[in-house]
Amino acid sequence: MTVTIQQPIRRPLRHSDSIIAELRGATKRYGTTCALNKVDFVVRRGEIVSLLGPNGAGKTTAVRLLLGLTPPTEGMVNVFGGDPRNPVNRLQTGAMLQVGRVPETLKVREHIDLFSSYYANPMPLAEVIEAAGLKGLENKPFGELSGGQRQRALFALAICGDPDLLFLDEPTVGLDVEARRLLWDEIRKLVARGKTVLLTTHYLQEADALANRIVVINRGEIVAQGSPADIKAQTAGRKIRCVSRVPVEEVRALEGVMEVKQDRDALEIHVSQAEPVLRELLARDMTVRDLEVTSAGLEEAFLALTQNNNGNSVESR
Amino acid sequence: MSATAPVLTNLVSRGGQPNLVRIFAKEAKYEFLKSIRLPVFAVSTILLPIMFYVLFGLLLNNKSGDFPITTFLIATYGTFGVMGAALFGFGVGMTVERGQGWLELKRASPMPPYAYFAAKVSTSMIFGAIISLSLLLIGIVFGGVHLAAWQMVKMVSVLVFGCVPFCALGLAIGYFAKPNSAPAMVNLIYLPLSFCSGLWVPVQFLPKTLQHFATYLPPYHLSQLALNVVGIGQGGSQWWHVRALIGATLLFLGIARIGYSRDQGKLYG
Numbered sequence: 148m149t150v151t152i153q154q155p156i157r158r159p160l161r162h163s164d165s166i167i168a169e170l171r172g173a174t175k176r177y178g179t180t181c182a183l184n185k186v187d188f189v190v191r192r193g194e195i196v197s198l199l200g201p202n203g204a205g206k207t208t209a210v211r212l213l214l215g216l217t218p219p220t221e222g223m224v225n226v227f228g229g230d231p232r233n234p235v236n237r238l239q240t241g242a243m244l245q246v247g248r249v250p251e252t253l254k255v256r257e258h259i260d261l262f263s264s265y266y267a268n269p270m271p272l273a274e275v276i277e278a279a280g281l282k283g284l285e286n287k288p289f290g291e292l293s294g295g296q297r298q299r300a301l302f303a304l305a306i307c308g309d310p311d312l313l314f315l316d317e318p319t320v321g322l323d324v325e326a327r328r329l330l331w332d333e334i335r336k337l338v339a340r341g342k343t344v345l346l347t348t349h350y351l352q353e354a355d356a357l358a359n360r361i362v363v364i365n366r367g368e369i370v371a372q373g374s375p376a377d378i379k380a381q382t383a384g385r386k387i388r389c390v391s392r393v394p395v396e397e398v399r400a401l402e403g404v405m406e407v408k409q410d411r412d413a414l415e416i417h418v419s420q421a422e423p424v425l426r427e428l429l430a431r432d433m434t435v436r437d438l439e440v441t442s443a444g445l446e447e448a449f450l451a452l453t454q455n456n457n458g459n460s461v462e463s464r
Numbered sequence: 465m466s467a468t469a470p471v472l473t474n475l476v477s478r479g480g481q482p483n484l485v486r487i488f489a490k491e492a493k494y495e496f497l498k499s500i501r502l503p504v505f506a507v508s509t510i511l512l513p514i515m516f517y518v519l520f521g522l523l524l525n526n527k528s529g530d531f532p533i534t535t536f537l538i539a540t541y542g543t544f545g546v547m548g549a550a551l552f553g554f555g556v557g558m559t560v561e562r563g564q565g566w567l568e569l570k571r572a573s574p575m576p577p578y579a580y581f582a583a584k585v586s587t588s589m590i591f592g593a594i595i596s597l598s599l600l601l602i603g604i605v606f607g608g609v610h611l612a613a614w615q616m617v618k619m620v621s622v623l624v625f626g627c628v629p630f631c632a633l634g635l636a637i638g639y640f641a642k643p644n645s646a647p648a649m650v651n652l653i654y655l656p657l658s659f660c661s662g663l664w665v666p667v668q669f670l671p672k673t674l675q676h677f678a679t680y681l682p683p684y685h686l687s688q689l690a691l692n693v694v695g696i697g698q699g700g701s702q703w704w705h706v707r708a709l710i711g712a713t714l715l716f717l718g719i720a721r722i723g724y725s726r727d728q729g730k731l732y733g
Binding site for chain 1: 480481482483486487490491494497498501502560561563564565566568569571572573574575576
């Protein structure tokens, strides 16, 4: 039996690490503003990687580089082991970008039909409609869709070619909670089918819920990367809230306390480990009340990472 | 070995290539549907030249002398019409799609880039055909226009293919204009260009300096080509007009190329 390989494009996949997309030392300057500064990260086969950062952090620029829409000022962009602009690579790629306006007089079905024709083995229309939650909207002109429906239609255009690699730039912007969860389910299903997803978001919860790996980016630089658990572990773990007579200065001096804030009559104490501080606090003040211990959420982790961004960026593997 | 096996089957099962002809056909079909369903565009590009023709060719025509004004105006309003279809359809259409991120999504897709432009050109051509055929029909039925069959075919073909330089101009505008200002910018080019090229008032009735100036304008040359079909051109060889139109097309493509390169380094909100 002979197997003819028509395009020698998948050569890099023979490496066991199966890196599908990567930025290496990628810098992008637009005039004098530096949108990305020496950014390195990889996306491996079958992963959902989330690029997490505030608005203007450089997430969209990273996606544009990986899609070959703009060349890097310095550094390397690799997709399927080659140039992202290679038409053969584009056949394996789907993208959902932030589009201001889509031609409004064409129907949802027509838009999908057209984008499907670009690919060699597109999904059947009914499957795309189902996966994007567009049932009953097939014959609606794009201009008559609500904001959430538009996002789902753009998602449909990204997946209709059944590509191996998906770039989703802020996919759930403007979606309500329910629609967001539905889209998350669809993204998880894609990965279950062996697809690879790079997703940008400024919703921390979204990155936490979906990603295997989070790359935190701020002001064009990577601040941290790792699993959601890693990222959370990189900032202090616990937050103690209580009403106490112990003065703020004294609490601050306790071992393991990183930050104390007075919030009305309560203290908000950020600590690395809750137990030793609690023992000390209870020993000094018998009247401690309204005690609450919570884990610092991804939200806090994220804020800490992006705010204390003066050189001490954390690398985790 | 076992690790490469799934990759290989994967490759074999999806090793096909999309059908290029189908992509171009669908792109063109949907580009046309998109435009024809947009009343602002469809009505203004098709009805405006027809309205002008009915008004100035049929209603206000005082039948002065033996000048075949109704035939003359088919050529000039036909030129006016195809120019409008190309400038608004290609130029404004592309500016809006580029400025609002739609073109970028298309570029990120595996669509062959030429399909996008070919679809816009073919849509301009179809609109050009609709406009020139309508003018011909009205002229024959109501304006006493007598043309041989070959003249009609030739006139319509000249006008349909004559949209190419204006598509090139539309492309250049598409790379330089901003979505909000594009319609105004196109009108600022379109209307003076039409007047100075003698599309509304025949060139020989324009002041001397303008008459000379007209020979530098592409619509003048296209209208002369169309007029030559019926033997009422105002001078200059066929080849000169064709050369002028090819030159204009190349010039506009060059400008578009500069705009494209400039675009590469830019960021959109």
